[in-house]
Structures are given as C-alpha cells and as structure tokens.
Amino acid sequence: MPTREINYQQATQSLTLEYGQSKYSNVVSTNSGLALVEIQGELNLPAKKPEGLKEEEERLFIERKVPSIYSDVNDPTVDLVKFGRLELDERSGHAVLFISTSQRLEGKVEKLDHPLGILRISREGDEMCELLDVIERRVVFRNRPLPIM
Amino acid sequence: MDLYVSLPSSNCNYDLRLLTLNDEILETVRNGKERLYIKATSERKGCPVVCTDSKTFKIRQQNQSNCVMLLNVDDSTGLSFDRFSSRLILEDTSPEVPVAKLAKITDMDQFTSLQVKDDGYTLEKLFEDSAASRLEFDNLVPSRQIIEYRGSCYTVDDKLVTACLEKMLELLIKRGIDSGNELEIMKKLEEIDVGWEEWSCLNIPEELVNLCIAKFIESGKLEHDLVVRQFGLEVLKKHRDLKMDDFLINLKLRLPFNYSPEIDLKRSMRGAFFTYKDDTMISYLDESLLSEEPPRRFQQLFALKQQWEVDEIEPFVDRINKHGLKIEKFLLKYCKVRRMGRRQLVGRR
Numbered sequence: 001m002p003t004r005e006i007n008y009q010q011a012t013q014s015l016t017l018e019y020g021q022s023k024y025s026n027v028v029s030t031n032s033g034l035a036l037v038e039i040q041g042e043l044n045l046p047a048k049k050p051e052g053l054k055e056e057e058e059r060l061f062i063e064r065k066v067p068s069i070y071s072d073v074n075d076p077t078v079d080l081v082k083f084g085r086l087e088l089d090e091r092s093g094h095a096v097l098f099i100s101t102s103q104r105l106e107g108k109v110e111k112l113d114h115p116l117g118i119l120r121i122s123r124e125g126d127e128m129c130e131l132l133d134v135i136e137r138r139v140v141f142r143n144r145p146l147p148i149m
Numbered sequence: 150m151d152l153y154v155s156l157p158s159s160n161c162n163y164d165l166r167l168l169t170l171n172d173e174i175l176e177t178v179r180n181g182k183e184r185l186y187i188k189a190t191s192e193r194k195g196c197p198v199v200c201t202d203s204k205t206f207k208i209r210q211q212n213q214s215n216c217v218m219l220l221n222v223d224d225s226t227g228l229s230f231d232r233f234s235s236r237l238i239l240e241d242t243s244p245e246v247p248v249a250k251l252a253k254i255t256d257m258d259q260f261t262s263l264q265v266k267d268d269g270y271t272l273e274k275l276f277e278d279s280a281a282s283r284l285e286f287d288n289l290v291p292s293r294q295i296i297e298y299r300g301s302c303y304t305v306d307d308k309l310v311t312a313c314l315e316k317m318l319e320l321l322i323k324r325g326i327d328s329g330n331e332l333e334i335m336k337k338l339e340e341i342d343v344g345w346e347e348w349s350c351l352n353i354p355e356e357l358v359n360l361c362i363a364k365f366i367e368s369g370k371l372e373h374d375l376v377v378r379q380f381g382l383e384v385l386k387k388h389r390d391l392k393m394d395d396f397l398i399n400l401k402l403r404l405p406f407n408y409s410p411e412i413d414l415k416r417s418m419r420g421a422f423f424t425y426k427d428d429t430m431i432s433y434l435d436e437s438l439l440s441e442e443p444p445r446r447f448q449q450l451f452a453l454k455q456q457w458e459v460d461e462i463e464p465f466v467d468r469i470n471k472h473g474l475k476i477e478k479f480l481l482k483y484c485k486v487r488r489m490g491r492r493q494l495v496g497r498r
Binding site for chain 2: 002003004005006008009011012015016028029033034035036037038039040041042043045046047048049062064066067069070071072073076078079080081082083084085086087088097114115116117118119120121122123124129131132134138
C-alpha cells in the first residue's frame with residue numbers, strides 16, 4: 001500500500017501564531033493570508049483572456065505570478081479577472097459582495113464546525129503531501145443576488 | 150477588497166484539496182509531534198486512509214455544488230487561483246491488516262521446515278500494506294496471531310497458540326508451586342517476571358512465545374479473560390452446540406491444573422456465542438460469517454434466536470453500525486426493542 005507522508009509544519013506554524021502577529025490577520029484570513037469564500041452556483045469564466053477588449057474591459061484583467069503553493073516552476077504567470085468587491089464588517093461579520101455595478105450579495109463570516117486543512121498533493125512522482133494551512137472561518141453567501149439601487 | 154479569479158492555467162503542478170480536520174487530526178497538527186500520512190491501496194477495492202501514530206481515518210470525497218474559492222488575501226485584493234468542487238471528509242474506520250496474504254502455520258513441525266528468506270514479507274512490509282496506524286498495527290499483530298519467523302510473516306493457528314499458552318501457564322504454575330506459594334498461584338500470575346532463559350525450556354520457538362506474551366500478558370499481568378476466551382473458543386468450536394453446564398465443565402477441565410480464573414462468559418467470550426432455552430444451552434457463532442447487510446444480518450440472527458438481550462446481540466451488530474450510533478438507537482432502525490423489568494429484549498419487527 002503506497003504511503004505518502006504529510007508534512008504539516010506550515011499548518012502548525014499558522015495555528016500557533018497568535019492573532020495579530022501576521023500581516024494578513026483579519027476577521028477571515030489565516031495567518032498565512034488564505035481565506036475561503038463560498039457563493040452559490042458556478043462562475044463562468046473564459047478559457048483565456050479575450051482579444052480586442054475595450055480599455056474599460058481591459059482594466060478588469062491583471063497578470064500575476066502563480067503563488068508558490070501551486071507551482072514550483074520558475075515564475076509562471078496567469079491572467080486573472082476581477083469579478084467583484086468584497087466588503088466586510090469585522091465586528092458583526094456581515095459581508096457584502098458587489099458584482100459588477102448592478103448586483104450585490106449579502107452574506108456573513110461563519111466559523112466552520114470542523115476546520116478545513118489545505119492539502120497540497122503533487123501531480124507527479126511520490127513527493128510528500130503538505131498541509132499548508134488550517135482555515136477556521138469562511139465568508140458564505142447563501143442568498144440570491146440583490147440589485148444595487 | 151477587490152476580488153480576482155484566475156483563468157484556467159497549465160502552470161500549476163500541485164493540486165490543492167480541502168481536508169476536513171477532525172479533533173484528533175487537529176490536535177496532531179497543533180502538537181506537531183506525531184507523524185501524519187496517507188495510505189492508499191493500488192487495488193480497486195478499499196479507500197485511502199489518513200493515519201496518525203495511533204489512529205486511522207477513512208477518506209471520503211464529498212462533492213458540493215457551491216463555488217468555493219480559496220483566496221490569497223493581500224491588503225487590497227483577494228486573488229483566487231483555485232476553486233473547489235469537493236472536499237475530503239475523514240470518517241472513523243476499523244484498522245485492517247491483510248491477513249489473507251499470509252501463510253498459516255498449523256503444526257509445530259512446520260517451524261523447523263520453514264526456510265530463511267532474505268526478501269520475505271516482513272512485519273514492516275505488512276505494516277506498509279495495512280490500513281492501520283503504527284499503534285493499531287502493533288495491537289493487531291498479536292490479536293490476529295501474526296509472527297515474523299525467519300524473515301517472513303505468518304499467521305499461527307489457534308491450536309498452536311492454545312498449546313503454547315497451556316505450556317506457558319503450566320510453567321508459571323509449576324514455578325509458583327516450587328516456590329512454596331501453592332495457595333497464591335493466581336496472585337503470582339498478576340506479576341509475571343520470566344526471562345527467555347526460562348521460557349526456552351519449553352522448546353517452543355521464541356517468536357511463538359513472544360506472540361503469546363504480547364497477546365495474553367499485559368504489563369506482567371496475565372489477562373484471564375483472554376486466556377478463558379482462547380480455551381473457551383476451542384471447546385465451543387469443537388462442540389458447536391452444547392448444554393451450558395457441559396460447556397463450563399469442559400472449559401474448566403481444559404484449563405491447566407491449578408489455574409482457576411473467574412469465568413464471566415459475557416465478558417470473556419463476547420461476540421463468540423449465544424445462549425438459548427433460558428440460557429441452558431450455548432452455541433458458537435462466528436460473527437464474520439454473518440451478512441454485511443444490516444436487514445439480512447438481523448434476519449440471520451433472529452433465525453437463530455427469536456429474542457436477544459441488547460448486550461448479547463451488540464457484538465454481532467457492532468461492525469454494521471457504521472455511523473457509530475448508540476446501540477439502542479441503531480437496533481430501533483431494524484428491530485423491536487422492549488423493556489422487561491431490568492432486561493431490554495430485542496425481537497423481530
């Protein structure tokens with residue numbers, strides 16, 4: 001039975017850091033700056049960045065390096081598209097997700113019954129798995145979108 | 150905070166999965182002391198498992214229709230490079246050792262004929278093939294009567310183990326008598342301190358003696374219930390069905406002379422027998438031969454006996470109670486449970 005060791009050092013460090021010690025600490029992200037957002041349905045995205053975009057549409061796209069948690073190849077980049085703006089009230093945990101200029105979703109920050117580990121598994125070879133982080137809260141949007149008035 | 154989501158990319162060589170962490174795994178991650186590993190069989194059957202040093206959990210994939218995004222949060226942006234359509238859930242599971250792969254030693258003479266193997270199937274290889282944590286594996290090896298002999302693993306037949314146990318007990322009792330403590334033999338069996346030099350006079354392979362020590366002696370104390378079970382099973386398997394009085398007489402006659410433990414059948418023979426005709430008859434029942442389907446298993450059990458007491462039927466339905474429900478609650482799903490004085494009786498619906 002093949003066995004793969006799980007290296008969980010990063011997750012332990014993230015769990016043992018006290019609140020406020022990380023530059024990312026806020027109501028929803030972990031100490032290493034990861035957060036979970038859950039919305040109903042699916043996101044329909046183009047397979048690649050369309051050509052011939054207007055200046056206004058072009059501003060929605062950015063290019064970023066793929067974070068090292070996804071790849072150990074040197075400096076790969078990927079196109080990202082803006083799909084909304086998230087506003088969080090840290091005290092009440094109330095969250096609003098504005099999509100484009102016409103819709104908004106209302107949600108909240110929830111503590112997970114069982115924390116979720118982020119497990120990284122290599123696609124090739126018999127490399128060790130890694131438990132990168134432990135997520136204890138998520139932002140969840142359960143309602144249908146509302147119009148922005 | 151502006152949110153961005155990545156377009157499909159082939160630049161990633163790692164997959165990220167969400168793993169639901171139960172209390173045990175979370176504690177392991179917090180402490181950072183134990184090993185954590187995934188084991189998966191290459192065969193079609195069987196689930197992958199996650200093990201700590203002491204516990205095993207089955208991994209199940211739960212799909213979800215919602216869009217779950219993992220964000221890399223910055224001061225003013227949240228970048229999602231990954232979305233999840235499922236999560237991995239950990240469930241309690243019984244640890245397993247692939248005993249079927251092992252040859253069985255049924256005769257003492259076999260020990261001399263077995264050849265030394267340099268590339269044999271060792272205990273370490275058996276551990277790698279087992280869906281069990283290290284601690285669970287170490288406990289399962291003696292209880293399943295597995296030994297590593299001349300570089301290979303074997304299971305040892307019940308008869309051989311019983312014969313070895315009998316000789317060991319006789320030696321311990323003789324020691325007690327020789328030291329003038331004939332009346333305190335049972336007390337002496339609570340503090341066993343015998344080295345290999347003494348066991349070696351039994352002319353039994355060391356591996357078999359060590360198996361019996363691991364199975365029947367806990368911190369120098371003889372586990373009487375396990376000893377009674379070993380001999381009791383031999384008697385029950387031989388007769389299958391007999392009067393309770395006859396069984397008890399046969400069992401006491403089978404136990405070594407001067408060895409007189411307290412016999413509590415419900416404790417020591419749990420899950421190996423049932424009684425009928427107002428507890429005057431006893432019958433052997435092998436749980437592994439019963440159906441894995443709960444309705445069918447209850448049908449089989451009620452065909453053997455129309456009414457069971459809860460604690461009598463419990464060991465025969467433990468393994469099919471996959472969600473770990475309280476026994477009364479589980480029984481109510483398939484049978485009629487009624488109280489009669491202090492007794493709780495389980496019958497067909």
